[in-house]
Amino acid sequence: MTDEPIPSRSRRIGLLGGTFDPPHHGHLRAAAAALVGLELDLVVLVVANDPWHKTAGGQDVTPAEVRLAMVRAAAHGHSGIEVEDLEIRRGGPSYTVDTLDALAERSSEDHLFVLVGSDIAPGLDSWARPEEVRRRATIVVMERPGHVGARPPAGWDHLVLAGEFPDLSGTDLRDLLAAGGDVTSAVSEDVYRLIVKYGLYGIRNSG
Numbered sequence: 001m002t003d004e005p006i007p008s009r010s011r012r013i014g015l016l017g018g019t020f021d022p023p024h025h026g027h028l029r030a031a032a033a034a035l036v037g038l039e040l041d042l043v044v045l046v047v048a049n050d051p052w053h054k055t056a057g058g059q060d061v062t063p064a065e066v067r068l069a070m071v072r073a074a075a076h077g078h079s080g081i082e083v084e085d086l087e088i089r090r091g092g093p094s095y096t097v098d099t100l101d102a103l104a105e106r107s108s109e110d111h112l113f114v115l116v117g118s119d120i121a122p123g124l125d126s127w128a129r130p131e132e133v134r135r136r137a138t139i140v141v142m143e144r145p146g147h148v149g150a151r152p153p154a155g156w157d158h159l160v161l162a163g164e165f166p167d168l169s170g171t172d173l174r175d176l177l178a179a180g181g182d183v184t185s186a187v188s189e190d191v192y193r194l195i196v197k198y199g200l201y202g203i204r205n206s207g
Helices: 025-037 064-075 086-090 096-106 121-126 130-136 170-178 189-197
Strands: 012-018 042-047 081-084 111-117 137-142 158-161
Touching (some): 012 096, 025 064, 025 081, 025 111, 025 137, 042 086, 064 081, 064 086, 096 111, 121 130, 121 137
Parallel strands (some): 012 111, 042 081, 137 158
16 A cells, blocks of 8 residues: 555635725624635735725825734734735735736645625726636625625626625725824724834824
8 A cells, every 4th residue: 555645625715905004803804704604714815015006096005014014913813814915025016816826826726715895896807817817716795885786797706795894994094093083993903003103194103
C-alpha cells in the first residue's frame, strides 16, 4: 500500500472588498451574516489600494496603509473573518478581477463568493473584465436601505443574502466626524482610536 497525498478540501470563501474609509459595524455584520447564511469557511475583507471609481472622480481617500490598519483593528477577535492586503501590495488601481486571479493561483479549488451591496449590483457590467468575474466567482447581493430589490444586470448569476444590514456609509460617517459628531456607536473602539491617532476626517489628535 502506497501513501498518497490527501487532497485538500475545497473551501467556500466570501470576499468583501472595499475602501473601508472607515470600516464600520455594517461591514462586520455583513461578513458575519455571510459566514452563516452562505455556510462559508471564511470571509476575507479585501482592502482596496486605489479605489479607481472614487479617486477618478476626485474623491480624497485615506492612505491605504492607514485604512488597512483600521480594518485589521475592526476584524480583530472576529472568528472566521480575515483581512487581505494583496491589492495594496500589488499597487495601482484595484480591480476585483485581478484579486480573483491572484486567489485562484493560491488555490484553484476554492469556491469564491463576491459580496456586493444592492447599491453596487446594478453596475457590475462596468467592472473590469466582467466576464472573468462572472466565471471565477458567485456574486452575492446584500440588500442596502434605499436600494432594496436592486440586482445585477442580465446575465449575472447571483445569490441574495438574507439579513438586515445597518444603514451606514463611510461618507456619512466622515461627514459626521467632520461636523464634530459622535460615531462611537458605528465603529469599534480600536478603529476610533486610530481615527483620533491619525487625525482623520477632521478630527484633531489631542494627544
